[in-house]
Amino acid sequence: MPGDNIVVAVRVRPFNDREKAMKAQLVIEMADGKSTGIRDPSNMSEEPKMFTFDHSYWSHDGYKTESSGYLAPSDSKYADQKKVFDDLGKGVLDNAWKGYNCSLFAYGQTGSGKSYSMVGYKENKGIVPIVCEDLFKRIEKNKKKNNGTQYEVFISMFEIYCEKVCGALISLKIGR
Numbered sequence: 001m002p003g004d005n006i007v008v009a010v011r012v013r014p015f016n017d018r019e020k021a022m023k024a025q026l027v028i029e030m031a032d033g034k035s036t037g038i039r040d041p042s043n044m045s046e047e048p049k050m051f052t053f054d055h056s057y058w059s060h061d062g063y064k065t066e067s068s069g070y071l072a073p074s075d076s077k078y079a080d081q082k083k084v085f086d087d088l089g090k091g092v093l094d095n096a097w098k099g100y101n102c103s104l105f106a107y108g109q110t111g112s113g114k115s116y117s118m119v120g121y122k123e124n125k126g127i128v129p130i131v132c133e134d135l136f137k138r139i140e141k142n143k144k145k146n147n148g149t150q151y152e153v154f155i156s157m158f159e160i161y162c163e164k165v166c167g168a169l170i171s172l173k174i175g176r
């Protein structure tokens with residue numbers, strides 16, 4: 001979001017096969033795109049504990065799989081990859097163009113959906129590839145307009161796993 005220094009968002013993904021097989025109970029609710037409620041699974045009738053974020057993305061259900069494989073909203077509540085990019089990625093890109101250093105940080109337990117939101121899978125591209133595509137498209141467009149302008153793009157990507165920091169762009173032979 002341009003103008004904001006820090007934007008915090010949470011996203012709830014669909015149940016995976018393991019969770020479905022164990023008949024996992026849904027304890028999260030998101031009513032208005034900002035608030036996230038968490039219920040105590042041992043006492044579902046109790047009021048949920050409420051938290052407010054810049055964005056609370058409901059991606060648990062309310063989607064259809066298009067023939068391309070893209071998960072598109074079938075319900076207005078569902079936040080697809082485009083919505084997440086429009087809200088979070090576009091601001092990063094706009095600020096990068098203004099010359100600010102920008103960071104995206106995803107946090108969550110294993111399998112919670114960090115890679116899905118950040119990088120994405122196949123047709124469901126995440127924030128990083130869409131930002132890169134848009135960035136290089138805009139560079140190409142500007143290059144045509146301003147003859148001779150040189151552009152340099154620097155990017156770094158890290159994974160912090162079990163408190164160890166690994167460069168995510170280095171060769172697999174050198175890294176993990």
Ligand SMILES: Nc1ncnc2c1ncn2[C@@H]1O[C@H](COP(=O)(O)OP(=O)(O)OP(=O)(O)O)[C@@H](O)[C@H]1O
Pocket residue numbers: 011012013014016059071108109110111112113114115116117121
């Ligand atoms: N919003 C979503 N919609 C549909 N599927 C999702 C969503 N988020 C995650 N998934 C699916 O859940 C699984 C786990 O997601 P992902 O790989 O992004 O987790 P992760 O947090 O990066 O895990 P790890 O820390 O182990 O790398 C994947 O199969 C992914 O496709």
